[in-house]
Structure formats: C-alpha cells, structure tokens
Amino acid sequence: MSVAIAVDGLVKRYGAVEAVAGLSFSVEAGTIFGLLGRNGAGKTTTLECCIGIGKPTSGSIRVLGLDPTQPRDLSGLRRRIGVQLQATSLPEKANVREVLELYAAYYSIPPRVKEMAERVGLADKLDRQMAQLSGGEQQRLALALALQHDPDVLFLDEPTAGMDAFGRRILWTEVERLRAGGKTIVLTTHYIEEAERLSDRICMVQRGKIVAEATPADLVAEYGGAATVSIAADGFVPGAALEALGTWTRTGAEWKLATTTEPGLALAAIVTHANELGTTITALDMHRPTLEDAFIAITGETIQEAAL
Amino acid sequence: MNLARMFATQTKMHFLWYFRRDGEMMFWTLAMPVFFLVLFSFAFSNGVTAKSSSFLVPGIIGAQVLSSGFWGVGVMLATFREKHLLRRVYITPMPAWIFFASLVTYRVGLLAAQAIILIAVGALLFHVQITGNPLSIVAILILGTATFVSLGTIIGALARTTESANNIASILTVPLAFLSDAYVPIDRFPHAVSAALRLLPSTEFIETFRGVAVGGEPIAAFAVWLTVLGLWTVAGTVISARTFRWV
Ligand SMILES: Nc1ncnc2c1ncn2[C@@H]1O[C@H](COP(=O)(O)OP(=O)(O)O)[C@@H](O)[C@H]1O
Ligand SMILES: [Mg+2]
Numbered sequence: 318m319s320v321a322i323a324v325d326g327l328v329k330r331y332g333a334v335e336a337v338a339g340l341s342f343s344v345e346a347g348t349i350f351g352l353l354g355r356n357g358a359g360k361t362t363t364l365e366c367c368i369g370i371g372k373p374t375s376g377s378i379r380v381l382g383l384d385p386t387q388p389r390d391l392s393g394l395r396r397r398i399g400v401q402l403q404a405t406s407l408p409e410k411a412n413v414r415e416v417l418e419l420y421a422a423y424y425s426i427p428p429r430v431k432e433m434a435e436r437v438g439l440a441d442k443l444d445r446q447m448a449q450l451s452g453g454e455q456q457r458l459a460l461a462l463a464l465q466h467d468p469d470v471l472f473l474d475e476p477t478a479g480m481d482a483f484g485r486r487i488l489w490t491e492v493e494r495l496r497a498g499g500k501t502i503v504l505t506t507h508y509i510e511e512a513e514r515l516s517d518r519i520c521m522v523q524r525g526k527i528v529a530e531a532t533p534a535d536l537v538a539e540y541g542g543a544a545t546v547s548i549a550a551d552g553f554v555p556g557a558a559l560e561a562l563g564t565w566t567r568t569g570a571e572w573k574l575a576t577t578t579e580p581g582l583a584l585a586a587i588v589t590h591a592n593e594l595g596t597t598i599t600a601l602d603m604h605r606p607t608l609e610d611a612f613i614a615i616t617g618e619t620i621q622e623a624a625l
Numbered sequence: 626m627n628l629a630r631m632f633a634t635q636t637k638m639h640f641l642w643y644f645r646r647d648g649e650m651m652f653w654t655l656a657m658p659v660f661f662l663v664l665f666s667f668a669f670s671n672g673v674t675a676k677s678s679s680f681l682v683p684g685i686i687g688a689q690v691l692s693s694g695f696w697g698v699g700v701m702l703a704t705f706r707e708k709h710l711l712r713r714v715y716i717t718p719m720p721a722w723i724f725f726a727s728l729v730t731y732r733v734g735l736l737a738a739q740a741i742i743l744i745a746v747g748a749l750l751f752h753v754q755i756t757g758n759p760l761s762i763v764a765i766l767i768l769g770t771a772t773f774v775s776l777g778t779i780i781g782a783l784a785r786t787t788e789s790a791n792n793i794a795s796i797l798t799v800p801l802a803f804l805s806d807a808y809v810p811i812d813r814f815p816h817a818v819s820a821a822l823r824l825l826p827s828t829e830f831i832e833t834f835r836g837v838a839v840g841g842e843p844i845a846a847f848a849v850w851l852t853v854l855g856l857w858t859v860a861g862t863v864i865s866a867r868t869f870r871w872v
C-alpha cells in the first residue's frame with residue numbers, strides 16, 4: 318500500500334493562537350481517514366493546509382507526493398483533489414446547473430450536470446438559485462462539486478454539518494462508493510457515529526494535537542473500558558460463578574458488573590442466577606463500550622460542549 | 626486545460642449572476658448615468674445644452690470607468706473574499722489570471738454598454754458630436770479601465786472586509802468624480818488648484834478622453850498623460866499582485 322497523504326510536525330499559529338500544535342499522520346491510498354474532534358480542535362486548519370489554502374507555520378505536508386505550499390506542486394495537485402469546504406458559499410443568483418457547468422469548465426471536463434445532480438438528490442432543482450436552496454441542499458451541491466471531476470483524493474470538512482437525515486444518507490452512500498472506487502478520503506467531523514461508520518482509521522484531535530490514532534474497533538477495545546451489566550432485583554447476590562466474570566459493585570438495590578468477557582453471555586448467566594434465587598428483576602441493563610466512551614477516556618471531555 | 630472555455634464560461638456567469646439577475650445593478654449601471662446626463666445637461670447649460678452635454682458625456686463615461694475599477698472590481702473582490710467565494714475558486718485548477726481577466730472583461734462589457742447609451746442619448750437629445758477617431762477613443766478607454774482596475778484591485782487586496790473596501794471606494798470615487806473634471810469643469814477653480822488636480826490620474830484620463838472624443842484633438846497631444854496612466858497601471862498591477870490574498 319502506498320501513502321497518499323503524509324503530514325509531519327504540522328504547526329499553524331494565528332497570532333498567539335496555536336490552532337495546530339504539531340500534528341503528524343499519514344493516510345494510506347484507498348482508505349478513509351477521519352479527523353475527529355471538538356469544535357476548535359484544529360481540524361479545518363489542518364485540512365486547509367493540506368489543500369494549499371493555509372500556509373503552515375512549520376512542518377511538512379505531502380499529498381500524492383506533492384507539496385501544497387509550493388505553487389508549482391499545488392497547480393498540479395488541484396486537478397487531482399476534490400474539496401468540500403466547511404462553509405461553501407456559492408453566488409446567490411447562481412443556479413445549480415450553472416454552478417456545475419462552471420466547475421466542469423474549471424476542470425476542463427465535460428459537464429455531468431444530470432448525473433451529479435441525481436447523485437446528490439438535486440435532480441429536480443437544477444434551475445433553483447442558491448438563495449432558494451436550504452443549507453443542506455447547498456452542502457449537497459458542494460459535495461457534487463468536489464466529486465464531478467473524479468479526483469483521486471477527497472477532503473471533506475464536516476460534510477454533514479447542517480444536513481438532514483436524507484443528506485446524511487446521500488453523503489454516506491457517496492463515501493462508500495468512493496471507497497469501492499479506491500479513492501482516498503480525509504473527512505473531518507464532530508459526529509462520533511459518522512466517524513465510526515465511515516472511517517478506516519480515526520485520528521482524535523484535541524487542542525491542535527493528536528491524542529489517539531487507530532481503527533475504530535481498536536480505539537474502542539483499547540480505551541472504551543469494560544462492558545457493564547447491571548441488575549436491580551430484591552435479595553440478589555452474585556454467587557461465586559458470577560463473581561468470576563469480573564468486578565461487581567453495589568449501589569442500593571442495583572448491582573453492576575464490569576466485565577471484559579462477552580456482556581451478552583454474562584447477562585444471560587445473571588438472569589438465570591436471579592431466577593434460581595427466585596427474585597423479581599426490576600431493572601436490567603447492558604452497555605458495550607462505544608467510540609464515545611473511548612473519546613471521553615482519551616480526551617477527558619465529551620465531544621459536544623455540555624448543553625446549557 | 627481548455628482556458629478559452631474556462632474564460633468564456635466564467636465571464637458569462639459573472640454577467641448572469643451579478644448583472645442580468647440583479648435589477649438594482651442594472652438600474653445603477655444603465656439608468657443612473659443617463660439620468661445624471663439629462664439632469665446636469667440642463668442644470669449646467671446656461672441655455673446651451675449642447676455645450677454642457679458635450680462636456681458631460683465623456684465626463685460621465687470617465688466617472689463610470691473610475692467606479693468600475695474601484696467598486697466593480699475592488700469592492701467586488703473584497704466581497705468575494707468575505708463570502709468565501711475566492712477560496713473556493715482558488716482550490717480549482719483555474720489560473721488566477723483567467724479569473725481576473727473574466728472579471729475585467731465583464732466590467733469592460735458593461736462600460737461599453739454604458740458608453741454607447743450615453744453617446745446615443747447625448748447625440749439624440751443634445752446633439753453631442755463624437756468627432757474623435759474611434760480607435761483612439763477605444764484605446765484610451767481601455768488604458769483608463771486598466772489603470773483604475775489595477776488601482777481598484779489594491780483596495781480589494783488590502784481591505785480586510787467588504788465594509789472597509791466600501792468605505793475606501795466611496796472616499797475615493799465620489800470626490801474624484803467631482804475633482805477630476807468629470808461633472809464640473811475644474812478650470813473654474815483657481816489656477817493652482819486645477820494644476821494640482823491635473824496630477825491626479827483620474828483628471829488626466831478624463832481630460833484625455835474628452836479632448837480626443839469631442840475636442841477634435843489628436844491622441845498624440847496627450848502622449849505624456851497616456852504614459853503616466855501606463856505607469857500607474859504598472860504600479861497598480863505590481864502592488865496588487867504582491868498584496869492580493871485569496872483567503
Ligand atoms: N483565521 C483565524 N484566525 C485566528 N484564529 C483562528 C483562525 N482560524 C481558526 N482559528 C482558531 O484556531 C483554532 C482551530 O480552529 P479550526 O481549525 O477551525 O477548528 P475545527 O475545524 O476543529 O473546529 C480555533 O481556536 C480557532 O478559533
Ligand atoms: Mg472546522
């Protein structure tokens with residue numbers, strides 16, 4: 318496997334603000350790489366440096382072997398990458414058809430207006446102007462602009478932010494289709510579910526630094542913590558057989574088992590034991606570790622700022 | 626790369642998006658200058674509208690060239706940057722010069738339409754006669770447009786926001802239109818003042834244009850001023866290219 322993107326020691330300062338504080342990662346060709354982090358973590362800044370919009374304060378970047386800080390390399394790179402910016406604003410009075418035609422001209426390719434519009438669910442809105450499209454529809458058009466010239470590498474910055482369930486499904490379908498086509502994708506998101514579902518590897522970013530990088534399954538296995546099963550039942554006491562499954566703690570009438578074995582089997586054993594004791598189960602709960610648990614364990618915070 | 630198609634499509638879209646579908650813009654571009662011409666021709670006529678109108682037709686066209694450079698290009702670029710349109714375009718393979726060339730072509734198209742309308746209205750209503758060599762007239766208009774577009778681009782490059790670009794453009798355009806012999810003859814000012822005002826590129830441009838278009842003078846008579854305008858254009862282009870920011 319070859320490396321499509323290599324970022325080494327990337328630092329980007331805006332005055333006193335260190336938006337990116339020494340990031341290094343590499344992305345294998347044909348894989349999907351998710352940058353996951355809170356708002357303000359430095360995802361957009363990192364991506365902008367990769368596409369030549371931002372000039373790194375220090376560090377090196379190679380995309381398809383080209384250096385986006387070098388004008389010559391950048392002009393060769395532009396036709397090979399597709400970008401959906403976090404906030405794409407297109408001219409208010411432009412309609413969908415015209416925007417696709419203009420971007421086809423930018424890339425010197427035949428316009429694929431109907432095909433692209435169908436793929437992003439805008440086939441019946443070709444003559445709508447930007448001002449008459451919802452935010453989610455504009456995002457879908459931005460996705461079409463990133464895809465129309467069939468680039469090798471895609472950079473998608475919070476591609477589903479502000480999209481409804483329909484838009485999200487379209488984006489996910491497109492990403493899966495690109496994966497099947499062997500494209501390389503860098504995707505930033507603050508939706509854990511999206512990162513987990515789409516990414517081959519996830520890089521968690523916090524305050525401009527990488528705090529963990531692995532496959533979603535490995536992140537959960539390593540940092541997600543134990544699975545838990547809890548039961549509330551009058552007169553319940555775990556016997557010796559159940560105690561061997563893991564660590565038990567008791568809060569009032571509720572017993573909780575933290576286990577590294579398969580929690581489904583533990584649950585079955587606990588229910589059987591409670592029945593043998595003849596107790597009435599009033600509450601029963603099982604929780605497998607998730608990527609969110611791993612995120613909290615790694616960063617010490619939830620991904621969404623606490624709701625006010 | 627198909628640069629010709631890129632240029633043609635971008636120019637067409639500028640025209641459609643920022644002119645054809647913008648009623649306010651069409652009004653300001655096409656109706657306002659004619660309104661000014663008619664109003665001021667009578668207001669300044671002292672009974673002879675042919676004379677005031679012959680002064681005003683080239684003056685108003687010249688003022689439109691100024692505002693085309695300062696507003697039409699300078700402020701427009703700042704707006705494009707603030708709305709994140711520039712960065713979206715920057716990451717496509719379109720060369721920067723194609724983008725600028727199409728913006729300037731679009732503005733030149735509007736200027737040509739304005740000039741034709743003003744000349745026609747001047748001729749029909751006030752018997753204004755354009756006696757100059759058409760090639761010389763077109764050459765002067767193109768040089769003037771290049772000068773004020775390159776100076777306007779500096780505004781677009783340096784202004785941080787649309788609002789500050791707007792302020793800079795208004796501070797420049799409105800007084801310049803009145804101090805550069807566009808609407809009011811500067812010969813009415815004391816000699817020292819009018820001599821000083823003739824150091825402004827806007828005055829030199831407008832007086833050259835008027836002298837050739839309606840004054841019956843040969844273009845060679847203005848060789849010095851045309852050279853000065855050329856130098857302003859070079860300086861403006863160099864400064865713009867050095868300071869321009871896409872993000
Ligand atoms: N142009 C800028 N000027 C100053 N600070 C900026 C600028 N862009 C981003 N920042 C700061 O850099 C940090 C990282 O921002 P960003 O990369 O947008 O994060 P993310 O995309 O992960 O939400 C934030 O603290 C943000 O306020
Ligand atoms: Mg962001």
